[in-house]
Amino acid sequence: MKSRHKKLALIGGAVAIIGIIAALVLNALNSNIALYITPTEVAAGKAPKDKLFRIGGLVKDGSIQRQADGVTISFAITDTEKEIPVHYKGILPDLFKEGKGAVAQGKLTAEGTFMATEVLAKHDENYMPPEAAKAVDDAQARAAGKHVSPSSSGDKPKASY
Amino acid sequence: MIPELGHFALILAVLVALILGTLPLLGAHSNRQAWVALARPATSALALLVTFSFACLTQSFVTSDFSVLYVAQHSNSLLPLQYRVAAVWGGHEGSLLLWMLMLTWWAFAVAMLSRQLPEAMVARVLGTLGLVAFGFLLFILITSSPFERLLPAAAEGKDLNPLLQDFGLVIHPPLLYMGYVGFSVAFAFAIAALLSGQLDAAWARWSRPWTTAAWVFLTLGIAMGSWWAYYELGWGGWWFWDPVENASFMPWLIGTALIHSLAVTEKRGSFKNWTVLLAISAFSLSLLGTFLVRSGVLTSVHAFATDPARGIFILIFLVAVIGTSLALFAWRAPKVGLGGRFGLVSRESLLLTNNVLLVVACATVLLGTLYPLLIDALGVGKISVGPPYFNAVFVPVMSPILFLMGAAPFARWKEASIPEIARTVRWAMLAAALVAIALPLLYGQWSALTALGILLAAWVTFTTLTAFVQRVQHTRAGQSFASAALKQPRSFVGMCIAHFGIAVFVIGVTMVNSFQDEKDIKMAPGETVNVAGYSFTFNGVKSVQGPNYTAAQGDFDLAVNGKFQRKMNPEKRNYASSGMPMTEAAIDAGFLRDVYVSLGEPIDRDRPEAEWAVRVYYKPFVDWIWAGCVLMALGGLLALLDRRYRAKSRASASVKIPAGTQQA
Numbered sequence: 001m002k003s004r005h006k007k008l009a010l011i012g013g014a015v016a017i018i019g020i021i022a023a024l025v026l027n028a029l030n031s032n033i034a035l036y037i038t039p040t041e042v043a044a045g046k047a048p049k050d051k052l053f054r055i056g057g058l059v060k061d062g063s064i065q066r067q068a069d070g071v072t073i074s075f076a077i078t079d080t081e082k083e084i085p086v087h088y089k090g091i092l093p094d095l096f097k098e099g100k101g102a103v104a105q106g107k108l109t110a111e112g113t114f115m116a117t118e119v120l121a122k123h124d125e126n127y128m129p130p131e132a133a134k135a136v137d138d139a140q141a142r143a144a145g146k147h148v149s150p151s152s153s154g155d156k157p158k159a160s161y
Numbered sequence: 162m163i164p165e166l167g168h169f170a171l172i173l174a175v176l177v178a179l180i181l182g183t184l185p186l187l188g189a190h191s192n193r194q195a196w197v198a199l200a201r202p203a204t205s206a207l208a209l210l211v212t213f214s215f216a217c218l219t220q221s222f223v224t225s226d227f228s229v230l231y232v233a234q235h236s237n238s239l240l241p242l243q244y245r246v247a248a249v250w251g252g253h254e255g256s257l258l259l260w261m262l263m264l265t266w267w268a269f270a271v272a273m274l275s276r277q278l279p280e281a282m283v284a285r286v287l288g289t290l291g292l293v294a295f296g297f298l299l300f301i302l303i304t305s306s307p308f309e310r311l312l313p314a315a316a317e318g319k320d321l322n323p324l325l326q327d328f329g330l331v332i333h334p335p336l337l338y339m340g341y342v343g344f345s346v347a348f349a350f351a352i353a354a355l356l357s358g359q360l361d362a363a364w365a366r367w368s369r370p371w372t373t374a375a376w377v378f379l380t381l382g383i384a385m386g387s388w389w390a391y392y393e394l395g396w397g398g399w400w401f402w403d404p405v406e407n408a409s410f411m412p413w414l415i416g417t418a419l420i421h422s423l424a425v426t427e428k429r430g431s432f433k434n435w436t437v438l439l440a441i442s443a444f445s446l447s448l449l450g451t452f453l454v455r456s457g458v459l460t461s462v463h464a465f466a467t468d469p470a471r472g473i474f475i476l477i478f479l480v481a482v483i484g485t486s487l488a489l490f491a492w493r494a495p496k497v498g499l500g501g502r503f504g505l506v507s508r509e510s511l512l513l514t515n516n517v518l519l520v521v522a523c524a525t526v527l528l529g530t531l532y533p534l535l536i537d538a539l540g541v542g543k544i545s546v547g548p549p550y551f552n553a554v555f556v557p558v559m560s561p562i563l564f565l566m567g568a569a570p571f572a573r574w575k576e577a578s579i580p581e582i583a584r585t586v587r588w589a590m591l592a593a594a595l596v597a598i599a600l601p602l603l604y605g606q607w608s609a610l611t612a613l614g615i616l617l618a619a620w621v622t623f624t625t626l627t628a629f630v631q632r633v634q635h636t637r638a639g640q641s642f643a644s645a646a647l648k649q650p651r652s653f654v655g656m657c658i659a660h661f662g663i664a665v666f667v668i669g670v671t672m673v674n675s676f677q678d679e680k681d682i683k684m685a686p687g688e689t690v691n692v693a694g695y696s697f698t699f700n701g702v703k704s705v706q707g708p709n710y711t712a713a714q715g716d717f718d719l720a721v722n723g724k725f726q727r728k729m730n731p732e733k734r735n736y737a738s739s740g741m742p743m744t745e746a747a748i749d750a751g752f753l754r755d756v757y758v759s760l761g762e763p764i765d766r767d768r769p770e771a772e773w774a775v776r777v778y779y780k781p782f783v784d785w786i787w788a789g790c791v792l793m794a795l796g797g798l799l800a801l802l803d804r805r806y807r808a809k810s811r812a813s814a815s816v817k818i819p820a821g822t823q824q825a
Contacts, residue, residue, distance in 0.1 A: 006505050025525055025554055029532065032550035036543035054545055070683020070764045071774050090681045091761035091776045093396075094742045105547070131543055 034105055038135035040142075043082040047108045055084060055114060056103040056132035064098055077102060077114070079139035088116040101132035164229050167217025168308040174210040174265075175298045177203055181291030185284035189356070197280050200287040201272045207294060208269035215262045218307050219249050228314030231255060231307040237320035237738045239709035247331040248321045253471075254307035256334060260451070261297055263335075263342040264290065271346060271371070278367060285353035286346070293345055296478045304471045320738035323710070329389030337382030337409060341447040343375025344412055347419065348444035351437045352486060355493040360437065365427035368440070370806050372423060376416045377797035383409050384790030392748055397679065397757055397778045399786055402548040407530045408450030411523050415443040418519040420797075421512050429574060431501045431509055434494050435516070441490060445483045446523075452479050453530070504576040511569040511577075518562045525554045556610075563617040563667065566660060567624035585631070589623035604676050604781070614671025621664040629657050652803040659796025666789025672782035679779070683764060685772040693779035695756050696720045697729070702760070702769060710734045712745070713769055715760050719749060733760045755780040 035053045037046060047053060060083055063076040071090060075098075076083040086104055096102060096119060106116035181203040188196025218231075222245045227233040235252045236245055250259040268290040275283050301307075324330075350368035354360040386409070391399045400406060419439040426436045452475040503509035529546045536544050567589070571582045597616035601607045629646075632653065637645040678693040686701035700716040712732040719726045729747035736743065746759035761774030 010505065021521055021525075021558065024557055025528065028550045028553035029529070029546065032547050032553065033532075034545045034547060036545065052547075066764060070772060071681045071761070091759075091774055094744055105545070134543070 036131045038138060039077055039079045039082045039084045040135075040139055042084050042108065042112075042114070050107065052105060052107060052117075054103055054105045054131065055086075055135075056101070057083075057135045058132065059096065059098050059100055059102050061098045077104060079135040081139035081143060084114050085112070086114045086116050088119055090119075092119055101136075103132055163217050163220050164226070164308040164310065167214040167221075168306065170210045170214040170217070171298060171302055171306075171308075174207055174214065175295065175302060177207045177210060178291050178295035178298055181207060182288055182295045183291075184288075185291070186288035186356075189281040189284040189288070192281075194280075197284040200284040203291065204265075204268045204272040204287050207291070208265040211258075211262055211265045215249075215258055218255060218258060219246060222246060222249050225318065226314075227316070227318050228311055229307075230309045230311040233311050233315040233318045235319070235321050237318040237709065239738065240318075240321060240326070241708055243331060244321060244326045247325070250334050251321045251325050251330065254301070254305045256338075257297070257301050257305055258307055259334065260338050260342060261294065261301060263338045264294055264297065264345060267339075267342055267346050268294070271349075275367075282353055282357065282359075282364075282367075285356050286349045289349035289352045290345060293349075293482070296482070300471075300474050300478065304474055317738070320709070320736065323734065323736045323739065323741050323743040324393060326709075327389065327393055329385065329393060333382060333385045333389055335382075336378055336385055340375050340377075340379025340382045340416075341409070341412065341450065343371070343378055344416060344440075344443040344447050346371040347375065347440040348486070351440035352489065354437060354497065355486075355489050358493060358496040360426075360433050360497045362427050362430055365423050365436070366806070369420075369423045369427060370801050372416065372419055372440070373797050373801045376413070376420055377794045377801070379409070379413050379416060380790055380794045380797065383413060384787050384794075387790075388787050391783070392746055394744070397746075397759075397776070397780065399673075399783065402529070402551045404530050405450070405454050407526050408446075408453045411526055411530075412443050412446040412450065414519050414523040414526070415439055415446055418516045418523075419443055422516055425509055425512055429501050429503070429509060431503060432513065432516075433497050435513075437494065437497065438490060439516075439520075441483075441486045442520075445479070445486070446527075448475075448479050448482060452476060503574070506572070506579055507577045508569060508572040508574045511565050511572050515562050515565050515569070518558060518565075522555065522558045522562070525558065526551065529554075556613075560613065560617060563621055563663070566663070567620045570624070570628040570656075586624055586627060589620065589627050592623050593617075593619035601675070604672075606675070608675065611671055611675040614667055614675075618664040618667040618671065621660055621667070625657050625660045625664070629654075650803055650805075652800040652805075655796040655799030655801075655803070657796070658799060659793045662789045662792025662794075662796060664789070665785050665792055669782045669785030669787075669789055673780050673786070676781045677779060677783075680777045681761070682775055682777070683772050684775045686770075690775070690777055692756070692777050694721060695779060696723075697758060697775075697777055699773070699775065702733075702773065705732065707734065709738065710736045710743075713760065713763075715747075715758070715773065715775075717747070717758050719756065729756075729758050731758045731760045733762075750784055752784070753782060755783050 035048065037048075037053050037055055039055060039057050041047065042055060055077055057077040057079040060076040060078045063074075063083075065074050066072070067074070072087065073089075073092060074085060074087050076085050078084075086106075088104065088106075103120040104114065104116040105118040105120070106114055108114055181200065184196040185200035185203070188194070188199070221229045221232050222236050223242070225232070225236060225238045225245070227236075231252060231254050235255070236248045240248065248255075250256040268287060271290070272283070272287060275286075278286075347368055350364070350371065354364055383406075386406070387399045390401070391397065419436065422432045422436045422439055425432045452472065501509075529550050532546055533544050536542060568582055568586060571577075571585045593616055596619040597612045598607075600615050601611045629649075633642060633646045633649065636649070640648075680690060680692050682690055684690060684699040686699055689696050689698045691697075696719075698718040698720065700718065702713045702715045705712045705714040712734040715729075715731045715733075717729040717731070719729050727749060729749060731747040732745040734743045734745060735741075744759050744761075746757055748758075749756045755778070757778035757780060759776045761776060763769040764772040764774060
C-alpha cells in the first residue's frame with residue numbers, strides 16, 4: 001500500500017470506529033437515563049409513562065407496611081406537600097427509615113402507585129440525597145410562599161455538622 | 162497541645178511546599194545549582210512535617226481527645242483501638258491529610274531513589290510535586306483542618322460510621338490513595354519532560370516503575386473496595402457504577418493505557434506526546450475523583466454531607482492544574498516530538514489501538530458520571546444514569562481490547578504481518594472457541610453473551626500461554642524448558658501474569674453475571690429455602706453483644722443434597738452510640754462459588770424471635786473477580802522488580818518504601 005492509501009485507510013477506520021462508538025453511547029444513554037421527578041410533579045401528572053424515573057423525598061412517618069409475603073413493602077414518599085405510594089419487593093437498605101430521606105427508582109402504574117425496582121441506600125446517616133433534599137426544599141419554599149410566615153424547618157434535612 | 166503542634170507543623174509544611182514548588186523549578190530553568198540542590202532537603206522536610214502532623218492527629222484519636230472537633234465527630238471511647246487508628250481517615254479532613262501524607266512520601270521516595278537522574282530533572286519533578294502539595298495543604302488549612310478544637314470538649318464522641326468499622330476500611334483508603342496520589346509522580350515526570358523539552362527512552366525508563374507502582378496500588382485499592390462492598394454492604398454486588406467507584410476506575414483505565422504507552426516510548430521511542438498526555442490525564446482524573454467525592458455534587462453512596470466552599474476550592478485547584486498542564490503541553494509538545502514511525506500493522510499500532518480504546522472506555526465512563534451534573538447545571542432537570550448504560554457501552558468497547566491483547570504480543574515491532582500472527586495463534590483460537598462452547602453448556606444454559614465472555618477470557622489465557630512458551634523455546638539454547646522459563650525477565654513474566662489476571666477477572670464477571678441466583682424471602686424458624694442446589698435452614702436468631710454494638714445473630718444450616726455443610730451466622734447489628742443498624746452477611750467462600758446469607762429485618766419489630774426477611778445468594782466464580790485483580794497487581798509488582806531498573810537506576814527499590822507505609 002502506498003502511504004497515502006494507508007493514511008486514508010487509517011482515517012476511514014478511525015472515523016468508522018468513532019461513529020460506531022458514538023452511536024452506541026448515545027443509544028445507551030438515551031435508553032438508560034432516569035429523570036428525577038418530585039412527588040408534587042408526579043401528583044400533577046408530569047411523570048413519564050412506561051419509563052423508568054426516580055422520585056426523591058422523605059419516607060412518610062407511619063407509612064411503612066409489610067405485605068403477607070414478608071418481603072414486599074409499601075410506603076409513601078413525600079416532599080411534605082404531596083405524597084406518592086410506593087411498592088417495593090426486596091430487602092431495604094439499612095438506613096431506610098421513616099422520616100428520613102430516600103430515593104426510589106421505578107415506574108408509575110395507571111393507578112398512581114410507584115413500583116420501585118430499586119431503593120437507594122447511603123453510607124452516612126446524616127447524608128441526605130441531594131434530590132430528596134431538593135424535593136423537600138422546593139415544596140417547603142412553595143409552602144412558605146403561600147403562608148407568608150416562614151415554616152419552621154422541623155422536617156428539613158440538616159447538614160451533617 | 163498536641164493538636165496545636167500538628168496544626169503548626171501543617172503551617173510550616175505550606176511554607177516548605179511553597180519553597181519546594183518555586184526555587185528548584187526556577188533554579189533548573191536558570192541553571193542555579195544552589196536552588197536546584199534545595200529540592201531534596203525541602204522534600205525531606207516536607208515529608209517529615211506532614212508525617213509529624215499526621216502522627217499528632219493519630220495520637221488524638223488513640224487517646225480519644227474529644228476536645229478536637231474531628232475526633233469527636235468520628236471516634237468514640239468504646240471504639241476498638243485498630244478502628245480508632247483507622248478513624249483518622251474515616252472522614253473528610255483526615256482523609257485529605259492521608260492524601261497529603263501519601264503525596265509527601267511518594268515525593269520523598271523519588272528524592273531518595275533518584276540518584277541516577279540528572280539534578281535538573283530531579284529538581285523539576287520534586288518542584289512539581291511541591292506545587293501540588295502546596296495546593297492541597299492550603300486546601301486543608303483553609304477549609305478542612307482536622308485540628309479544630311471543640312470547646313467545651315464533648316463528653317463522648319459521635320462514633321465512626323459502622324460501615325467503616327471493618328478491616329476493609331483499615332486498608333482500602335490507604336491503598337487507593339497510594340494509587341491516586343502515585344500518579345502525581347508520573348504527572349510530575351511528564352511536566353518535567355515538558356519543561357526541559359527532553360523526552361527520551363531514558364526518561365521513559367525512569368518514570369515507568371513509578372507509574373507501575375501507582376497502578377499496582379490503585380488496582381489493589383479498587384479491588385479491596387469492591388470486595389469490601391461485597392461482604393460489608395450485604396447487597397451481594399461487587400460493582401455498582403457508583404460515581405465514586407467510577408472516579409477511581411477512570412484513572413485506572415488511563416493508568417493502564419499509560420503503562421503500555423510508556424513501554425513503547427522506552428522500547429521504540431514512539432508515542433512520546435501521547436504518553437505525556439496520558440500522564441497528565443491520569444493525575445487530572447485522580448484530582449477530579451477527589452473533587453467529585455469531596456464536593457458533594459453527586460448522589461453517591463460515598464458522599465459525605467459537605468461544605469460547598471470545599472467543592473469550589475477543589476474545582477479552582479482542578480482547573481488550575483489541568484489548565485496549566487494542558488497549556489504547557491500545547492506549548493511544549495511540538496518540541497518533544499512524536500517519536501519513531503511504524504507500520505499500519507505492527508505491535509505499535511496494536512498497542513496504540515488498545516490505548517485509544519482504553520481512553521474511549523474512560524471517556525464513556527466520564528460521560529455517564531458527569532452527564533447528570535451537566536444536565537443539572539443547565540437547569541434542564543435532574544437525571545441519573547444507571548448501571549445498564551455502563552454495561553451496554555462497556556462490553557462492546559472492552560471486547561476488542563481483550564481480543565487485541567491476545568494478539569499484540571505476537572506482532573513484530575515496526576511492521577507485522579497478519580497471516581503470520583494468525584498462524585501462530587490458530588491453536589489458541591481453536592481451544593478458546595471450544596471452551597466457550599462447552600463451559601456454558603456445562604452450567605446448563607448457553608447464551609451468546611456468556612459465550613463471548615468465556616471466549617475472550619480463554620483467548621487471552623491461551624495466547625498468553627503461547628507467548629510464554631514461544632519465548633522460552635526461543636531463548637532455550639540447550640537448557641531444559643523449566644530452567645529457561647525461570648530465567649525469563651521479570652517484566653515479561655509480570656506481563657503474562659497480569660494478562661492472565663485479566664482473563665481470570667473476565668471469567669469471574671461472566672460467570673457470576675450469567676449464573677448467579679438470589680432469593681429475598683420471609684423465613685420463620687425451622688423453614689428451609691433452596692437456591693441453586695444449596696439448602697439453608699433457618700434456626701432463629703439470638704442476641705449477641707459486641708464491643709460497641711448489640712446484634713441479632715441468625716443461625717442457618719447450609720446443606721447440599723441433604724448433607725450438612727456448615728453453620729452460617731449473619732448479623733444485624735445496632736451500634737450503641739449512633740443507633741445505626743448494619744448488616745453483616747455470612748459468606749461461605751469457595752473456589753467455584755460463594756453462598757451468601759444476610760438478614761433483612763424482622764417481619765414484626767416487636768417479635769425478633771419470629772420471622773425475618775432473609776436474602777440468600779448463590780454466586781458462582783465471584784472470588785475470581787478479586788483473584789484476577791490480585792494477579793494483575795502481582796504482575797505489575799514483578800515488572801517493577803525487573804533487573805534493568807536496578808541496573809540502570811535504583812528506582813526499582815521504590816516498592817520498598819510504599820510497602821512500609823501500609824502499617825500506618
